Amino acid sequence: MTNLRCNEQIRLSPIRLIDEQGEQRGVVETAEALRMAREVGLDLVEVSPNERPPVCKIMDYGKHKYLLSKKQKHKHHEQKMKEVRIRPKTDPHDRQIKLQHAREFLTRGDKVQFTMIFKGRERFHQEIGQESFNEIAAGLADVGKVERDAKMLGRKMTMIMIPLKVPTPGKPKAAKSADGKSDSKPKASKSTKKRAEDGAPMESAAPDHLAPAASSPSTTPAGS
Template sequence: MKKKYDDQSSINESIKYPKVRLIDVLGKQLGIYSSDTALQIALSEGLDLVVISDKSNPPVCKIIDYGKYKFLQEKKAKEAKKKQHNASLKEVKMRYKIENHDYKVRVNQALRFLESGDKVKITVIFRGREVQHLNLAIELLNKIAADLKDNSLIQQLPTKDGKNIIMILAPNKK
């Protein structure tokens, strides 16, 4: 009984090693066999011979149902991808003449982003001739950094970027 699979690099007849270490369905080591003998044992049980590890000498092969094995590998990969969190860059914008309540709202917003594991880019926007008040914007950014010091690390100090001043905060890993 020959089965067709799209990835046949390490199953059944495509195994080109002279000797393999054989493991049965229950995970018990059967010993070292020639590839042909191991394949005959697998086929006699109606299952496939699959290379599990080609790094060892001799390579480790297991007698399993390849379709089920492939399904479980894909399921593991999907679970690992779910648990992975890609930190993105969120932005909080404000003017240098911000009111106290609005300031607290922006700080809480940045705190929420940091707690969810994202980096935060804090931008102070200038219009027209307001650019001459750079020192006030830098003081504001330093105040934000001080307010968020328990939850963040400064990744980029305040820098001028055109008519804006930006600072980037990264989440603090405790």
């Protein structure tokens, strides 16, 4: 119902009209229904085009489309309940596969109900199920948390886990002074610290153009 004909797009006449209050107004000419819609500042929308005569309603079509799209968006993010079934004697390899499926469900944002079915004398060893569920919860602690602890219902033990939202750690920021500049200072070298501790005077490097030129040995002309 997102692309309905409205106002002048409605070609058939007469129509069956529903007013802005939801009241049935019977069969009226399309031009008359359009005039009534304009009087109240709304639109005439063809809501059931396959009916004869077609059913039209006076409404705010823009608001109608907005609410419909919002509802559809919410539906896409609707959380689902997934079930993972295991047995007290499930093979370790098969259990890992089932846990991987549970991890995918939790990462996707769905709840997961773990169900362990006991048969025969297995019912007298419920501690096996409790230990298994504790291991499952610990193994999936990075993506989910237990919403409902393990509970025995008849021959079944169930536990429900929900997704865990982990905040993304931010990068630490350098402290700033009052003028907005970084408060970090250049660190002194180890040799500079050592000289300061020994009480030796600090030396400053002279620029290259002020450094004294190295004296060269005097040369005596040959034959003197």
